[in-house]
Amino acid sequence: MSGPHPVIPGFHPDPTVCRVGDDYYLACSSFEYFPGIPLFHSRDLRNWTRIGNVLDRPGQLRLPVESPSSAGIYAPTLRHHDGRFWLIVTNVSDGGNFLVTATDPAGPWSDPVPLPGVHGIDPDLAWDDDGACYCTVAGVSQFRIDPDTGRTLGEPRPVWSGTPGAKAPEAPHLHHIGDHWYLLIAEGGTERGHGVSIARGPAPTGPFEPCPANPVLTHRSTDEPVQNTGHADLVQAPDGAWWMVFLGVRPRGGSPGWHVLGRETFLAPVTWVDGWPVVGPVVSGAEGAPDGYRDDFASPELAPEWISPRSRPASHVTTREPPGRLTLRAAGASLDEPDAVFVGRRQENLTCRVRTRVDAAQGRGGLAVRLDEGHHYEIEADAREVRVTARIGPARTVLAARSTHGEPLVLGVDIAETRTLDDARTGPDTLAFGVEEADGTFTALAALDGRYLSTEVAGGFTGRVIGLYAAAGTVHFDWFAYRPSPSTTPAP
Template structure:
């Protein structure tokens, strides 16, 4: 807690597995993006609390292959972002395609290179570190390590197991290797990415060890506490220009009754670090920058979509454009529903526990609408065609139309309001309520259906992502004049 108020993430919404590096006075941070394209969101900051989106690392189809049949929560896992020898390096795993690869850039805003495959690097969660003689060490979940030539992707020797964390703790992963003073430190996550998540560390005389564990491990965990931020882990260390040290890591804000549901996905948090007897000590969480209540509005006046817009697996230009006509988002359907892996959907991460979204749709020539998506089997939407507006819920194997009203063949303003649960009526109370409706000509909002938000949570659906709110087409051609998101 900070100042009596819940600690806010520095990157709210579905921004897991943060990796950070500093160049001079500037910090850069990348996160996992899983099945969404463009891949790997990239941010810039001067203080670690205020972050600005500067793009996506993998924003060209030739950089990122996510086959239509690949599952949700597949795709891109756990990038590591580093700066070395005047160049930015990002290494990541595509679990839905060819495994580990790296890309480089001289400007973090891009363009980034085509991928350099790493066929000899096993596993997931790859890390990069260079020693004094220029040798590049790649460490992966498990935890094993191999030397590589980062320019060609060739491995130099065989992978070797170096440390596997606390005996008995599951899922040693997310390794990061650092030189601090006379020691090399190996930071890992362990305990699984759920409530048992934590961060542990070991040190040794060389990049390949041998490593001794910190006697105070885990150096960060919120397991078995009542802290409102849970699942803390998957961390990365960075030193500020003034010599202070900081830790970025993921966590969740579970809400509602028991067992608690988190709906925004795993978010990025920040904490200070001090050093005692040569070991890092993680301090209380630091709250992120205060959120603007103004939200944002997109009138689709850019030649293409802003970098915050993402789509499952791909975004073919033939199906998504802001140029036909200019100033409107035109979607042409592929999959016949949001259950389909090739559904045409463009969305933005839900970043606030309570928020309101509106869009103006013309569905006279098709069918589409406004959706809150977790994956193909868990989504709510309000959709329209020329005849009708309806609210649809897909929860696991069940798909239900909850309410409907005539559309009369004219453009409509569709809306969704999401309200965090603040009072528990019983221990089974869900985390929030998701209300869909239509905005009338006089500006009043007519609610058509209110749904329990727990069914669009990781605790129900599983996986590694969070909610994405967006626009879609499932028949014909559908156009949108604008999209507005407002924290409440």
């Protein structure tokens, strides 16, 4: 079976959630992309609407050009306390941990308050009944802090670090529920062994006793269609019910299975038995952009879903010059370069169709599917020809080309999930790049195996981003259209 859909599909890992009244707010990691930390709103936990990005100003987020992909922004925690929203996070590429706050989650969010005394990643925030603030980080260790100034109060202390021998205790979240403080963590690594465990104690500092049924969530060594489940957070609904949000992946193809959309956000109900959480089956969300979308770049600002590696200077990316077109001015000479000018949106569906109209008469650029600098496919145009190029690790190859006359072109990619698995080595999907002709027919120039744009091949923590780029001169785009296609479940 195809399995449940994520509630937030595509590359949206490390979910953290809080509720204020009838409203839920959820944030995710963003790694090397700017703007950082996508933020969502929901009334039912199943249907989420993007309301912005927490780090949407260059002064809030510095990602040096030399920082590698899958670095940057790791694992936020979002909380509401004393009339304000608080978000704590790590920038592993510049400065470590910091806090930002807002009275309206849609922004604006404050400039960062640095936490120079808090060392570690995946920071959590919790306040006790006396107003003392605790920051717990992966490892697992805990600090008292002054969240208004960023000052650390006293020395760090170790707390419960999960199952003895289990690797990578991380993603701690403290919750005061009933008479107990619960410390929720992820462990086992963020690959197939990922899981969620929990302990409880009388105070935020412990001492903590582990749940006898740990891990309370894992899909390791199962045939569940959602794998790598972990990095969870808890939230209580207005009716008293409890829920867990967590990351997972949807591997496809043969062995070992490749996930291409990155780690996505899933949802499951939680019941309490003898004071311990019992996690129920995964609840299916929407199938990601069910009607697709089209952006005609009519707004003077890009929609919050558009992201770029490390930075997006207005001198290189604009919808104002001229109005109604996306204009990209090149920096790096290809997507292999860390300063490449690229704007994209996360791939949300396992099968989809993307089209864009490009005018490259004064430059070189086109449509790309990106995982990182060493793993991307693109169809690129200039004044003389259009070509399909693949970068896979150290190899860069031009796979097909045809001549043009410098006229605007509609470039496209059709992504189709693998239909049958007649060979255990079969990849997860196929990406067909080509040109849409004047009569609407699509001429594919090359079809590429999707496994090479997967985490299992490339490594790292991100997922596919589909977007537009310039590699020389100035390139204009009239519109960008994304449409999901009917999903086909692979046959065994």
